[in-house]
Amino acid sequence: METSPAQEIWEAALGELQIGVSKPNYRTWLAKTEGLSYQDNQFVVGVPNPFVAEYLDKNQRSLIEKTLIGLTQRDVNVIFQVDGRYQEPESSYSDQGENPIATTQPPKFNSKYTFDSFVVGSCNSLAHAAALEVAQNPGGSHNPLFIYGGVGLGKTHLVQAIGHVALASHTRVLYVSAEQFTNEFIKTIQERKTEEFRHKYRSVDMLLIDDIHFIAGKGQTEESFCHTFYELHNTNRQIVITNDCPPESIPLLQERLRSCFEWGLVTSIQPPDFKTRLAILQAKTKDKGVTITLDVLKLIAQRAQRNIRELEGYLNRVIAYAKLVRASVTPELAAQALEDITNKDAKRLSITPSLVIETVAKSFNLSPLDLKSGKRDRETALARQVAMYLTRQETNCSLAQIGMELGNRDHSTVIHAYKKIESYIDTSPDLKRKILDIQQTIHSELKAGNY
Numbered sequence: 001m002e003t004s005p006a007q008e009i010w011e012a013a014l015g016e017l018q019i020g021v022s023k024p025n026y027r028t029w030l031a032k033t034e035g036l037s038y039q040d041n042q043f044v045v046g047v048p049n050p051f052v053a054e055y056l057d058k059n060q061r062s063l064i065e066k067t068l069i070g071l072t073q074r075d076v077n078v079i080f081q082v083d084g085r086y087q088e089p090e091s092s093y094s095d096q097g098e099n100p101i102a103t104t105q106p107p108k109f110n111s112k113y114t115f116d117s118f119v120v121g122s123c124n125s126l127a128h129a130a131a132l133e134v135a136q137n138p139g140g141s142h143n144p145l146f147i148y149g150g151v152g153l154g155k156t157h158l159v160q161a162i163g164h165v166a167l168a169s170h171t172r173v174l175y176v177s178a179e180q181f182t183n184e185f186i187k188t189i190q191e192r193k194t195e196e197f198r199h200k201y202r203s204v205d206m207l208l209i210d211d212i213h214f215i216a217g218k219g220q221t222e223e224s225f226c227h228t229f230y231e232l233h234n235t236n237r238q239i240v241i242t243n244d245c246p247p248e249s250i251p252l253l254q255e256r257l258r259s260c261f262e263w264g265l266v267t268s269i270q271p272p273d274f275k276t277r278l279a280i281l282q283a284k285t286k287d288k289g290v291t292i293t294l295d296v297l298k299l300i301a302q303r304a305q306r307n308i309r310e311l312e313g314y315l316n317r318v319i320a321y322a323k324l325v326r327a328s329v330t331p332e333l334a335a336q337a338l339e340d341i342t343n344k345d346a347k348r349l350s351i352t353p354s355l356v357i358e359t360v361a362k363s364f365n366l367s368p369l370d371l372k373s374g375k376r377d378r379e380t381a382l383a384r385q386v387a388m389y390l391t392r393q394e395t396n397c398s399l400a401q402i403g404m405e406l407g408n409r410d411h412s413t414v415i416h417a418y419k420k421i422e423s424y425i426d427t428s429p430d431l432k433r434k435i436l437d438i439q440q441t442i443h444s445e446l447k448a449g450n451y
């Protein structure tokens with residue numbers, strides 16, 4: 001079935017939004033949305049329920065409209081409308097995890113996330129081979145299988161590919177995020193349904209769990225997961241875990257859990273090289289049923305180097321732009337479509353850690369030396385964490401580089417700071433406003449040529 005202009009534009013917008021927001025936020029609020037119509041500068045986004053509509057209207061409207069304006073080059077007014085055609089699954093296996101009681105319904109995996117659709121390259125060949133081995137021989141030599149890597153590199157794709165094989169072979173499989181595990185555990189304690197919780201997690205043949213770092217530092221949750229892990233592992237039932245860093249780099253994680261995660265195979269997925277990026281683009285265009293010449297795909301592969309999400313977002317943008325202007329996809333058109341994104345990336349390269357650190361220090365009435373020192377009072381520690389968060393947001397520096405800039409601290413400290421500030425932003429309007437003010441100051445200083 002042919003897609004509408006609204007669907008094409010929204011698909012391109014989601015490609016950019018997926019890069020710009022955290023994975024849990026994208027999965028919870030944006031993944032199940034759809035472009036319904038676009039007429040007279042009014043863009044209607046279909047959402048699954050009124051709760052999502054209200055959240056997006058209050059918290060993401062500005063970002064979404066800015067993204068759509070960048071794609072269409074016109075003013076856009078967004079309306080969030082509950083889509084009556086959408087039926088949410090009732091299964092507690094969904095990522096929301098609102099119902100802690102086990103159900104008989106199997107998890108719903110993305111139909112696109114299969115082994116056949118996974119493009120193998122030097123960056124991910126070991127992780128792919130291990131995942132395939134686990135799918136074909138669960139509970140064997142790779143138990144647990146721990147896959148780590150940055151955002152948008154394919155960890156979830158591999159885990160769900162394992163899940164598809166498990167379902168096809170009638171294996172009892174449970175797929176959850178560590179956040180869902182935590183929320184369910186807390187709720188079952190409150191409702192005194194711990195036996196049902198144990199049964200849900202310990203009666204399966206395979207447990208797939210995303211973003212395990214979320215349980216770190218949560219004593220009772222870690223204890224519960226540890227017992228679940230032992231129960232499954234001791235009876236040769238398969239455990240697959242994903243995270244953005246290896247077990248030894250997860251801050252606040254109990255040592256015995258860290259050791260458990262290293263019992264089987266720990267493998268990483270690295271950013272794709274040019275050859276792999278090109279192969280991914282070729283597979284994506286085939287999947288979308290569009291024809292794009294090799295020189296255009298090479299241009300996109302050269303521009304998008306960080307991860308697969310970015311790669312698909314760039315491709316979606318080029319396709320949507322060509323349809324909007326009713327022109328063939330040429331290298332010139334692709335370069336024009338990606339110009340705005342490229343300019344954003346160039347600006348990121350221009351912002352230095354020093355600019356971020358000095359601006360943050362000034363905002364907190366501190367000096368850059370305070371942030372780089374060993375001071376641990378509450379105000380200095382918060383300012384240091386904000387500096388780490390914003391340096392990662394506004395620059396292309398690695399975690400190790402950010403740690404070096406802020407007093408030779410370990411990269412795991414930077415990860416912890418980033419996650420902490422990210423969670424604070426969702427609950428503290430004052431801190432959110434302060435960080436936005438700091439960002440505006442950074443960009444103003446850059447524009448004024450002071451750096």
